[in-house]
Structure formats: C-alpha cells, structure tokens
Amino acid sequence: MAVVPLLLLTAACAGQGEPTGASEDATPTFPADVPVLRIDHTGGFVRPETNLTRLPAVSVYGDGRVITQGPTILSYPGPALPNIQVRTISAAEVAKLVEQARAAGVGSSVDVGTPSITDVATTRFTIRGSVGTEQLEVYALGEATGPQSGLTAAQQAARDKLRAFADKVTDPAGAATQPYQPTAIAAVAGPWVATPETAKQPRVEWLGPTLPGASLGEGLNLGCVTVTGTAVQQVIATAGKANAATPWTSGGKRWTVTLRPLLPDETDCASLTAGR
Structure with missing residues (x-):
C-alpha cells in the first residue's frame, strides 16, 4: 500500500525516538482540519x-x-x-x-x-x-x-x-456531545418520483443554488450543488420542515434532495466522490 507523507509537527523538545504520549511535550500535534x-x-x-x-x-x-x-x-x-x-x-x-x-x-x-x-x-x-x-x-x-x-x-x-x-x-460511554454546525452542505439532487408512500408529501422551496447542479457521473441521473455562506442556515432551517421524501422545488421542477453536511476536511461536492 502506498504511504502518503504527512507533515507531523512535534513539540520542540520531543526526541525522535520518544514514544507518543510519553510526556506533554512529546504529544504530537496535527493540522486542525486534518x-x-x-x-x-x-x-x-x-x-x-x-x-x-x-x-x-x-x-x-x-x-x-x-x-x-x-x-x-x-x-x-x-x-x-x-x-x-x-x-x-x-x-x-x-x-x-x-x-x-x-x-x-x-x-x-x-x-x-x-x-x-x-x-x-x-x-x-x-x-x-x-x-x-x-x-x-x-x-x-x-x-x-x-x-x-x-x-x-x-x-x-x-x-x-x-x-x-x-x-x-x-460510541464512547458517557461522552458529552453537541450538534455539529457545518459551514457548507452538499445537496445531491435527482428527479422526484411520486410513490404511494410519498405522493402526498408537501412541496418545499429550495433556498440554495439552483438544482440539480453538476452531474455526479454518467448514468447516475444525479447532480450536486454546494451550499455555502448565509444559505447554509437557510437550508438548515428549511430542512427542519422537510424530510427525506420531501419534493423540493427549484427551477420549476421537483427534486429529491439528499443533504450531506460537509466535514472540516471537505470543501464541496467533489469531496463526496473522493476515495469512493
């Protein structure tokens, strides 16, 4: 397996041969978003x-x-x-x-x-x-x-x-967590198709970039847009009134949208296909 080099920043007084965690000074540090x-x-x-x-x-x-x-x-x-x-x-x-x-x-x-x-x-x-x-x-x-x-x-x-x-x-026992607040969201969109279970789902207006966005691959019939800036909170608020089967309206059409909050090391829709 190929090994990709990564810059490892260590405290100045940490010896090269010291075991990780041997002391506070020997604890390695890493870039925040890696x-x-x-x-x-x-x-x-x-x-x-x-x-x-x-x-x-x-x-x-x-x-x-x-x-x-x-x-x-x-x-x-x-x-x-x-x-x-x-x-x-x-x-x-x-x-x-x-x-x-x-x-x-x-x-x-x-x-x-x-x-x-x-x-x-x-x-x-x-x-x-x-x-x-x-x-x-x-x-x-x-x-x-x-x-x-x-x-x-x-x-x-x-x-x-x-x-x-x-x-x-x-799943660490007893660990206190809080909701993750994304700074960007990838929205994967495809044509909305009514089924007996979803036909009566109310429409919700899409407040992000126009759907469906850039194609995610030949034959997939899926596009993706990246939501950034003030639109992130607008989409989050609107998503609270929607569900996974909601028909979102954009450009005069209805879309099925899968919302994927981007993690700190992810930047846009291209991050979803990296390593897949």
Whole structure:
C-alpha cells in the first residue's frame, strides 16, 4: 500500500525516538482540519446517492474534534438532515486513539480474511501519523461474526479487535456531545418520483443554488450543488420542515434532495466522490 507523507509537527523538545504520549511535550500535534483517525464505509448494495452521501462513522481531527453520527430515527421517511454530533478531546487523547488503532491492527498486514457474504459494505480504517497515511479495509466487519462466515479462528480474532475498537471510538460511554454546525452542505439532487408512500408529501422551496447542479457521473441521473455562506442556515432551517421524501422545488421542477453536511476536511461536492 502506498504511504502518503504527512507533515507531523512535534513539540520542540520531543526526541525522535520518544514514544507518543510519553510526556506533554512529546504529544504530537496535527493540522486542525486534518482527520488523524477516520472510520468510514464504502460499497455495498445501496443506492448511488446513499453511497455518495454516506457519512464516516467517526472522524477525529488534529485539533481534537471527534465527529460522529448521533441516534437515527428509524421511521419512514426519516429527517432531511442527518444527526451529526461533535465533542472535543485533548491532543494526548488523539495520539492515544491512533496508538489504539495500531494496536487493533490498523497499519499492519493482519489477515482479516474474506467472508462468504455478498453485497455488504467494507469498513475502512485510516490513521495519519509520523509515517504518513495508513489504511486497513475489512469487508463485512459487522456482518461476518458467526461460524458460517468462512473465516479462520485467527481471522475472527483479528476482526474482533477491530470491531471492539470501532465500537469504542464511535460510541464512547458517557461522552458529552453537541450538534455539529457545518459551514457548507452538499445537496445531491435527482428527479422526484411520486410513490404511494410519498405522493402526498408537501412541496418545499429550495433556498440554495439552483438544482440539480453538476452531474455526479454518467448514468447516475444525479447532480450536486454546494451550499455555502448565509444559505447554509437557510437550508438548515428549511430542512427542519422537510424530510427525506420531501419534493423540493427549484427551477420549476421537483427534486429529491439528499443533504450531506460537509466535514472540516471537505470543501464541496467533489469531496463526496473522493476515495469512493
């Protein structure tokens, strides 16, 4: 796997060979908006707009922000905006999470096997440290847990360590969070199609850039616009009156819109397709 260099800023008195977290001065620091640890999901049998707008399970940034998904309403239709939560941890805790990720197998050549399951997502672990960017991808991490998975005992044990780490970092017990306030939102739009369940949904006027925006790929019939500036709060307020099945009106047409708040390291619609 190619390793991408990353500038790692360390305190002036930290020795090159000192272990991470050995002292306050030895704790590494990172650029504020760079994700030092991220767990996300790719692929699986899902709609294209779902794959494009899927949020990482957790993103830990250099300034200590930890951004995760909050509880989700299971009723249909769901809310127009996802529930994204943020909390802040210390630089030492950020470094500790990176070390725990390595201890769980991220950045190693651990054998996690390929279970006999189809059409499910791959969990991708990414860490950034003094050696650059390291990744580990695990197919069907949450699904391949039984004896029928076709995995060896060693492969199952390796997956158990990664699963336990992911559970710990995405849902820390007792951690206080607050709603994430995005500075930009990507809106993925496609033609609205009435179904028996959605035919009576009231229309809502779209207050962002004209839909559908730039195409997201040949054959997808999806476009994307980036909402910035004062329009962000207007869209957030309007989304509170809408849901996932709402027909949004723009340019005299009705659209199905999937709203994806952009994270600190994301800039526009192009960020949704990077790494997919």
